[in-house]
Amino acid sequence: MVLGSDNVELAGLCDRVLVFSRGEVVRELTGDQISEHAITEASLTAATSARSAEVAERARGTGLFGAFRRLLSSEQAPSAFLAVAIVLLAAVSATRSDRFLSEFNIASMLGLLAPVLFLAAGQLIVMLTGGIDLSVGPLSGTLVVIASFYVLDGYGAGWWALGFLLMILAATGVGLTNGMLVRFARVTPVVATLVTYTALQGLSLVMRDSPGGSISTSVTEALGARIGPIPYAVIVGAGVLVALEVMSRRSMTGLRLRGAGSSEQAARKRGIPVARVHLVVYLASALFTVVGALLLMAQIGVGDPTAGISYTMAGITAVVLGGASIFGGRGSFVGVLFGVILLQVIQNATVFLGLSQSWQYWMLGLMALAATAVYSQARTARA
Numbered sequence: 001m002v003l004g005s006d007n008v009e010l011a012g013l014c015d016r017v018l019v020f021s022r023g024e025v026v027r028e029l030t031g032d033q034i035s036e037h038a039i040t041e042a043s044l045t046a047a048t049s050a051r052s053a054e055v056a057e058r059a060r061g062t063g064l065f066g067a068f069r070r071l072l073s074s075e076q077a078p079s080a081f082l083a084v085a086i087v088l089l090a091a092v093s094a095t096r097s098d099r100f101l102s103e104f105n106i107a108s109m110l111g112l113l114a115p116v117l118f119l120a121a122g123q124l125i126v127m128l129t130g131g132i133d134l135s136v137g138p139l140s141g142t143l144v145v146i147a148s149f150y151v152l153d154g155y156g157a158g159w160w161a162l163g164f165l166l167m168i169l170a171a172t173g174v175g176l177t178n179g180m181l182v183r184f185a186r187v188t189p190v191v192a193t194l195v196t197y198t199a200l201q202g203l204s205l206v207m208r209d210s211p212g213g214s215i216s217t218s219v220t221e222a223l224g225a226r227i228g229p230i231p232y233a234v235i236v237g238a239g240v241l242v243a244l245e246v247m248s249r250r251s252m253t254g255l256r257l258r259g260a261g262s263s264e265q266a267a268r269k270r271g272i273p274v275a276r277v278h279l280v281v282y283l284a285s286a287l288f289t290v291v292g293a294l295l296l297m298a299q300i301g302v303g304d305p306t307a308g309i310s311y312t313m314a315g316i317t318a319v320v321l322g323g324a325s326i327f328g329g330r331g332s333f334v335g336v337l338f339g340v341i342l343l344q345v346i347q348n349a350t351v352f353l354g355l356s357q358s359w360q361y362w363m364l365g366l367m368a369l370a371a372t373a374v375y376s377q378a379r380t381a382r383a
Contacts, residue, residue, distance in 0.1 A: 014034060015030065015031065015034070016029070016030050017030075017039060019039065019042040026042070029042065036271055037252065039270075039271070040252070040271045040272070041252060041255065077323070078321065078322055078323030078332065078335050078338075079323070079332055079335040079337075079338050082321060082322065082335065082338035082339055082341075082342050082367075083338055085342055085367055086338065086341055086342050086345050089342075089345050089346065089349050089363075090345055090349070092349070093345075093348070093349040093352045093353060096352055096353055099352070100348070100352050103228065103229040104229075105348070106229040106230075107226060107229040107230075107231070109345070109348050110226075110229065110230055110231055110344075111224065111226075111233075111234075112299070112344055113234070113340050113341060113343070114231055114233040114234050114237060114295045115140065115292040115293070115295040115296045115299070115311065116292070116311060116314050116315060116318060116340045116343070116344075117234065117237035117238070117240075117241065117292075117337070117340050118237055118240070118288045118289070118291040118292040118295070119136045119137075119140065119288065119289055119292040119311050119314075119315040120314075120315040120316075120318040120319055120339070120340055121237075121240060121241055121244060121288050121336060122136060122284055122285035122286070122287070122288030122289055122292075122315075123136060123285060123315040123319050124244075124319045124322075124331050124333060124336050125244075125257065125281050125285055125288075126281045126282060126285045127261075127325075127326065127328065128248070128258055128260075128261045128324075128328060128329065128330075128331050129260045129261040129277060129328050130189075130260075130261040130264075130327055130328025130329070131182060131189040131278065131281065132189045132193065132316070133178060133189070133193050133282060133285045133286075134190065134193040134194050134196075134197045134312055135174060135178060135193045135197045135200060135312075136286075136289045136292075136311060137309050137310065137311040137312030137313075137315075138200035138201040138204065138308055138309060138312070139170075139171060139174055139196075139200050139289050139293070139308070140292050140293040140296055140307075140308035141200075141201075141204050141293075141296075141304065141305055141307045141308030141309065142170065142200045142203055142204040142207075142305075142308075143167045143170060143171060143289070143290060143293035143297075144296055144297045144304065144307060144308070145204045145207050145208050145213075145304070145305055146163065146166050146170060146207070147163045147167060147215060147293075147297055147303065148208065148212065148213030148214075148215060148297075148302060148303025149207075150162055150163025150166070151163045151164070151215055151216050151219055151297075152213065152214065152215065153214065153216045155216070160216070160219070167290055167293065167294075168287070171287055171289055171290045174196055174200065174286050175282045175283035175284070175285060175286030175287065176282070177196060178192055178282040178285075178286070179278055179279035179280075179281070179283060180279070181195070182278055182282065183275050183278040183279060184275075197312070201306075201309070205305045207303075207305070208303050208305050209305070210305075211300075211302045211303065211304040211305075212302060213302055213303040214301060214302055215297055215298075215301050215302065215303075217301075219297075219298070220297070220301055221298075223295060223297070223298035224298045224299070233295050237337075238337055241333040241334065241336055242333070242334065242337075245332060245333040245334050248331075248333065256272045256273075256277055257277065257281065258329050258330075259272050259329075260274050260277045260278070260328070261327075261328025261329040261330075263329075292311070296308060296311075314340075317339070318336055318339030318340045318342075318343055319331065319335075319336055320339075321335070321338075321339035321342060321343075321367065322334070322339040323335045324336075343364070346360055346363050346364055346367070347360055349363075350363070
């Protein structure tokens with residue numbers, strides 16, 4: 001009999017493997033079923049399966065109360081809260097002005113939130129591993145400035161292609177730098193990405209000390225195209241977030257992300273390449289920022305070195321509102337979608353309700369507190 005947590009060793013020595021969780025056998029692998037991949041998957045998915053029947057029984061009820069408890073016991077409780085908040089806030093705003101639900105206003109709101117969808121998606125990928133990326137805002141602004149030298153009317157397709165390539169290469173360099181600072185230099189994520197935040201903001205101001213370089217109108221029109229009031233970018237962004245939600249919970253890649261963020265020591269024992277995961281997540285965040293920068297470029301139409309600064313906090317706020325933990329291992333991409341929408345609805349609603357700008361922060365703070373309370377209740381219901 002072999003007792004161990006080295007999946008490679010177990011796969012090589014054993015013809016029958018039992019996976020334990022909380023003192024119970026939760027998976028048995030025999031013969032050709034035994035592989036490092038299969039053992040890792042069983043280990044990562046075992047934590048909840050051992051007590052699933054008990055949790056389900058405790059959450060079960062009848063009628064509306066039972067349905068409410070089941071909702072609270074799910075990881076989508078913050079998403080449900082945000083959806084209700086969006087509907088209520090939109091309804092109140094619509095009663096004050098019928099222009100709130102006009103096609104023009106809806107198109108404007110959705111267009112403004114499109115870049116944040118992709119920046120927040122990248123932010124959550126990083127936060128699932130227990131990290132954070134403060135550099136996404138200045139990076140998006142820097143990428144737009146780079147494009148403003150190449151993606152211009154009167155320039156050929158070759159110059160456009162060079163501009164887009166330089167954007168991707170710059171983002172790749174930033175993502176890898178962040179990952180290496182965090183993983184190999186052992187700099188805390190906040191400090192590491194704050195360094196790149198400052199460097200990028202300085203670089204963009206060196207390249208352009210004021211807005212300039214008009215982006216090609218054909219490019220901005222293509223990126224801002226919409227069907228009715230809904231931009232294609234928002235449809236794609238929502239689809240990407242839903243796909244990431246499924247991937248993060250059903251695929252081995254997603255389980256590795258959550259595993260690395262939940263406990264690095266446990267993740268190593270289960271064969272997860274933690275160092276590689278950290279490099280990949282910061283690279284992914286930077287590449288998602290490229291997409292966000294393209295959409296930001298379509299909105300502002302010029303190379304503005306300060307355009308992306310506010311996007312860092314917007315992305316982090318949307319992720320936290322969606323139920324993510326800053327300590328890693330927990331988060332919902334669907335929650336990110338609702339969090340981004342809520343941010344934009346709050347900004348828009350204060351105008352239609354005749355409130356001062358300070359109310360944007362008051363309302364957001366109150367929503368964040370309420371969402372935190374709801375999620376705390378959800379965790380209590382699952383405990």
